[in-house]
Amino acid sequence: MGSKDRILRLKEETRINILDAALQIVKDEGWQALSMRKIADVIEYTAPIIYEYFSSKDAILLELTRKGYLLLSRELQEAKGKYQLPAEQLEAMWLAYWNFAFANKELYQLMFGVSTNCCCQLSNKLDEADLPWSLFTKVIGDLMKIEDMKSDVICTKYYTFWSIVHGLVSINLLGRNSSEDINRQVLKDAITGVINSITA
Amino acid sequence: MGSKDRILRLKEETRINILDAALQIVKDEGWQALSMRKIADVIEYTAPIIYEYFSSKDAILLELTRKGYLLLSRELQEAKGKYQLPAEQLEAMWLAYWNFAFANKELYQLMFGVSTNCCCQLSNKLDEADLPWSLFTKVIGDLMKIEDMKSDVICTKYYTFWSIVHGLVSINLLGRNSSEDINRQVLKDAITGVINSITA
DNA sequence: TACCTTTGTTTAACACTGTTAAATAATTTA
DNA sequence: TAAATTATTTAACAGTGTTAAACAAAGGTA
Numbered sequence: 001m002g003s004k005d006r007i008l009r010l011k012e013e014t015r016i017n018i019l020d021a022a023l024q025i026v027k028d029e030g031w032q033a034l035s036m037r038k039i040a041d042v043i044e045y046t047a048p049i050i051y052e053y054f055s056s057k058d059a060i061l062l063e064l065t066r067k068g069y070l071l072l073s074r075e076l077q078e079a080k081g082k083y084q085l086p087a088e089q090l091e092a093m094w095l096a097y098w099n100f101a102f103a104n105k106e107l108y109q110l111m112f113g114v115s116t117n118c119c120c121q122l123s124n125k126l127d128e129a130d131l132p133w134s135l136f137t138k139v140i141g142d143l144m145k146i147e148d149m150k151s152d153v154i155c156t157k158y159y160t161f162w163s164i165v166h167g168l169v170s171i172n173l174l175g176r177n178s179s180e181d182i183n184r185q186v187l188k189d190a191i192t193g194v195i196n197s198i199t200a
Numbered sequence: 201m202g203s204k205d206r207i208l209r210l211k212e213e214t215r216i217n218i219l220d221a222a223l224q225i226v227k228d229e230g231w232q233a234l235s236m237r238k239i240a241d242v243i244e245y246t247a248p249i250i251y252e253y254f255s256s257k258d259a260i261l262l263e264l265t266r267k268g269y270l271l272l273s274r275e276l277q278e279a280k281g282k283y284q285l286p287a288e289q290l291e292a293m294w295l296a297y298w299n300f301a302f303a304n305k306e307l308y309q310l311m312f313g314v315s316t317n318c319c320c321q322l323s324n325k326l327d328e329a330d331l332p333w334s335l336f337t338k339v340i341g342d343l344m345k346i347e348d349m350k351s352d353v354i355c356t357k358y359y360t361f362w363s364i365v366h367g368l369v370s371i372n373l374l375g376r377n378s379s380e381d382i383n384r385q386v387l388k389d390a391i392t393g394v395i396n397s398i399t400a
Numbered sequence: 401t402a403c404c405t406t407t408g409t410t411t412a413a414c415a416c417t418g419t420t421a422a423a424t425a426a427t428t429t430a
Numbered sequence: 431t432a433a434a435t436t437a438t439t440t441a442a443c444a445g446t447g448t449t450a451a452a453c454a455a456a457g458g459t460a
Contacts, residue, residue, distance in 0.1 A: 036447060046410055048449080057447065062326070069328035076335045086343035087395050093336065094365055094391050101369040111329075114370040115315030126262070128269035129311075135276045136293065143286035152382065159368070159386045165294055167367025168359070169301040170314040182352065186359045191294050193397065195287050236418060246439055248420080257418065 015053045017043045019067070022060055026106045031115070061110060068107035072100050113174045136161070143198055157198060164190040215253045217243045219267070222260055226306045231315070261310060268307035272300050313374045336361070343398055357398060364390045 021042035025034050036057060040047040054060045079096035083089045101108040109115060140154050140161075141147070148154075168186060221242035225234050236257060240247040254260045279296035283289045301308040309315065340354050340361075341347070348354075368387060 035445080037445090047447085048411090049409065051448075052408085066326060066328050069326065069331055073328070073331040073335060076332055080335070080339065086339050087399065089339050090336075090343060090361075090395060091391055093339065094361060094387075097332075097365055098369065098387060101373070105373060108369065109373065112366060112370070113315045114373050115313045126266060126269065128266050128273070131269055131273040132276055132297075135273060135280070136290075139280065139286050139289050139293065143290060156382050156385055156389075159371070159382060160364070160390055161290075161294060163367030163371060163386060163390070164360070164364040165297055165367070166312060166371060167363030167365070169298065169308065170312070170370060171359070171363060171366060173301070173305060173309065173314050182356050182359060185356050186363060187294075187298060189356070190360055190363070191291055193393065195290060197393065199287065235416085237416090247418085248440090249438065251419075252437085 011053075014043060014045075018050055018053055018060065019063060023064060023106065031106070031109065064107065065110050068104065068111045071104065071107070072097070072111075075100050113170070133158070140198070143195070157194065160194050161191070164194075211253075214243060214245075218250055218253055218260065219263060223264060223306065231306070231309065264307065265310050268304065268311045271304065271307070272297070272311075275300050313370070333358070340398070343395070357394065360394050361391070364394075 018039060021039045022034060025038055025042065034057075036047045036050055039050060039060075050060075054063070075096045076093050079092040080089045083092055134149075137149055137154050137158050140157050141149055141151075144154065144157070146154060165187065168183065168190075172183060218239060221239045222234060225238055225242065236247045236250055239250060239260075250260075254263070275296045276293050279292040280289045283292055334349075337349055337354050337358055340357050341349055341351075344354065344357070346354060365387070368383065368390075372383060
């Protein structure tokens with residue numbers, strides 16, 4: 001009875017097709033363009049068929065998230081394998097993490113909730129968005145005793161600060177609750193660390 | 201002709217009411233629950249009225265974003281005002297930033313694209329999500345010569361790494377393009393910095 | 401082959417979304 | 431009071447995720 005197997009294989013194939021189609025649509029047109037009917041179009045079925053394979057749209061996204069984590073893990077492992085010393089391994093791994101994020105931008109957004117959701121493009125052109133930036137760079141300039149506010153050095157330091165604080169914030173907002181203590185610790189350590197690296 | 205003024209004042213008031221209603225709905229039911237008709241319900245009008253005040257839903261979000269930046273800026277300025285030394289000012293400001301994020305979670309999400317959008321709650325319960333974590337903590341444990349993988353020290357270091365890398369990644373994914381050079385610089389600096397702080 | 405049952409697939413519908421045009425109600429102006 | 435202007439709503443469009451019912455195709459059994 002190989003026919004049963006053949007059918008199972010076909011079913012597995014359209015399951016994969018659904019996931020592939022979803023990701024392709026997102027890559028081509030962005031997250032907000034993803035719809036069940038569009039997926040159905042690509043796999044040349046009608047929308048309700050998808051519910052034979054996934055219980056909801058969220059289930060599809062969850063499966064893509066899972067694939068994302070597996071892919072990331074593979075690349076981390078591979079990066080680690082290239083070195084012997086832990087310090088070197090660690091650096092290579094974070095670089096691999098970095099590269100994964102940009103090579104698989106859509107998956108990364110899904111996994112870690114970085115949304116170009118609503119009006120993030122717009123808010124780039126928002127004058128008010130520059131206010132915090134100018135406040136910070138001014139003080140950093142004071143600290144470094146540099147006049148030129150747009151100096152690359154200030155910019156770099158600012159990004160270092162911002163990255164670590166924003167990273168910590170968003171990790172927490174997304175509900176990956178590490179303990180309150182650890183957060184405070186990380187925050188304080190990081191801030192004083194960067195400040196020291198400036199004044200030293 | 202004070203009646204014109206009165207009408208203008210009323211119009212300004214419903215404009216504010218719309219923004220308030222939107223934010224309240226989001227605070228109560230989350231971003232995904234926000235709809236024009238729901239806003240209309242709260243301000244006791246029908247949906248099309250809103251388009252007399254805002255050209256689109258995105259325009260409402262943009263206005264909220266603007267308010268968010270202004271509020272954040274105010275608090276940064278206030279924090280700065282409490283100290284004289286730049287180093288102290290800087291620390292106070294980043295702490296204010298941190299506090300703003302959690303006190304105004306919804307606004308922060310809007311401003312910086314931290315979405316609890318799709319399946320971020322779900323992905324917490326995803327086994328695969330622990331894979332990268334265990335890979336990293338293992339190496340950090342090696343580096344620190346600590347056996348106990350769940351040690352708080354390792355956890356702290358891991359969060360420090362993750363925060364800065366994730367922060368830098370998401371800032372870039374959201375299109376706040378700083379130059380490629382600066383990014384690489386920040387990334388390398390930060391990683392080696394934390395590694396040094398471990399081995400030292 | 402003929403029938404019945406199971407499986408696969410589609411059509412139609414529901415309740416919702418943002419948004420717009422037309423119709424109606426209220427108010428101001430002449 | 432009548433006309434004109436403004437305020438507000440109703441109805442509609444095209445889209446969304448999702449479900450139930452209708453239909454088509456295949457398989458098994460007699």
